[in-house]
Amino acid sequence: MSSTPSNLNVTYMGLSLPSPLVAASSSMTHTLDGVTACAWAGAGAVVLKSLFEEQITAQVEHELSLTEDSLYLAEAADYVRNYTTENAVGDYLELIKKSKAAVDVPVIASIHCVTPRGWTRFAHEAELAGADGIECNVFIPPFDQKLKGADLEQRHLDIVAAIRKETSLPIALKVGYYFSNLYRTLLKFGRSDIQSLVLFNRFLYPDMDISTMKMNSSSVLSTSADALRSLRWIGILSPEIPVQLAASTGIHDSADAIKQLLAGAQVVQVCSSLIKNGPGHFKTLNEGISGWMAGKGFSSIDEFRGALACDKNDIGAAYERVQYMKLSFGDKS
Ligand SMILES: Cc1cc2nc3c(=O)[nH]c(=O)nc-3n(C[C@H](O)[C@H](O)[C@H](O)COP(=O)(O)O)c2cc1C
Numbered sequence: 001m002s003s004t005p006s007n008l009n010v011t012y013m014g015l016s017l018p019s020p021l022v023a024a025s026s027s028m029t030h031t032l033d034g035v036t037a038c039a040w041a042g043a044g045a046v047v048l049k050s051l052f053e054e055q056i057t058a059q060v061e062h063e064l065s066l067t068e069d070s071l072y073l074a075e076a077a078d079y080v081r082n083y084t085t086e087n088a089v090g091d092y093l094e095l096i097k098k099s100k101a102a103v104d105v106p107v108i109a110s111i112h113c114v115t116p117r118g119w120t121r122f123a124h125e126a127e128l129a130g131a132d133g134i135e136c137n138v139f140i141p142p143f144d145q146k147l148k149g150a151d152l153e154q155r156h157l158d159i160v161a162a163i164r165k166e167t168s169l170p171i172a173l174k175v176g177y178y179f180s181n182l183y184r185t186l187l188k189f190g191r192s193d194i195q196s197l198v199l200f201n202r203f204l205y206p207d208m209d210i211s212t213m214k215m216n217s218s219s220v221l222s223t224s225a226d227a228l229r230s231l232r233w234i235g236i237l238s239p240e241i242p243v244q245l246a247a248s249t250g251i252h253d254s255a256d257a258i259k260q261l262l263a264g265a266q267v268v269q270v271c272s273s274l275i276k277n278g279p280g281h282f283k284t285l286n287e288g289i290s291g292w293m294a295g296k297g298f299s300s301i302d303e304f305r306g307a308l309a310c311d312k313n314d315i316g317a318a319y320e321r322v323q324y325m326k327l328s329f330g331d332k333s
Helices: 032-041 053-057 061-066 070-083 088-102 121-129 149-166 182-190 224-237 254-263 272-277 281-296 316-326
Strands: 010-012 015-017 021-023 045-047 107-113 133-138 171-175 196-199 206-209 214-217 244-248 267-270
Touching: 021 032, 021 281, 032 045, 032 088, 032 281, 053 088, 053 107, 088 107, 088 121, 107 121, 121 133, 121 149, 133 149, 149 171, 149 182, 171 182, 182 196, 182 224, 196 224, 224 244, 224 254, 254 267, 254 281, 267 272, 267 281, 272 281
Parallel strands: 021 045, 021 267, 045 107, 107 133, 133 171, 171 196, 196 244, 244 267
Antiparallel strands: 010 015, 206 214
């Protein structure tokens, strides 16, 4: 029995979840033990650790030389070969089957990709293995001089269309935020054949150690401060986008989760705080949300979801400009 109180029920991607807290794709959801620990502690759904496009295409080596992304993929495939098992796809399908047999919350397969070619049949195989949905993390760092902004956006839509050809499962699209007009682009994605948009991917940043004068990486794990980007865009988009929004990045405590729901998120995904605190953190988060709801007199999440979403008549960008006009740090009044 899960410890989740029933008044936290939500639907997401057409699926019934006992809680709006979703275990994000990560090392925590890479094993059956991790998946069951999250579900038993109160996760409303589990997104499995991603299978990478290169893991699939590396099993069909000759396809690499046929794609226009062959340089990138060939390099990535070399890397993947060293870090993945011989039968990554088979192992992944086994994880889906075993997870479905072990837990009673939805199990969402995840794919990490950069192109719509060579791997999309996997979506069909994931459906046959029993996955309840597919989350597609399109992770294209914007460093390619030759890739125009419009083509980058189109690539996302092509990937969605290619997956849709292979499966009738609900699709969640997990995206970054490096687009020239983020608002318009996200709306365009929201009108494609998906059920949910996951905002956002977390890009890791390089950092430097000035004593050794060497490069190092900034923290892999987020903090609550990192949640503000998703909060803004979920608040702006939720009143008008025709798909459900999942908040991702920086949800560490129940207040972080409640804010995203108030902005209009259907669910929130949790990763860093689980890695820090262990899967038992789901219980703490669910209790925090329930306690807050009881204090405010809410008996379901639908009663307050979107209560603080952006007012359609108050264009978000103009609102922020006015805020800056009001700010004057020299002014003591
Ligand atoms: C160790 C680790 C592994 C991750 N692996 C994946 C992955 O395979 N696929 C994916 O879409 N996101 C992956 N992520 C990103 C998380 O799903 C999540 O989007 C990101 O960490 C931001 O959420 P957070 O602030 O709650 O950590 C990973 C994150 C971490 C820390």
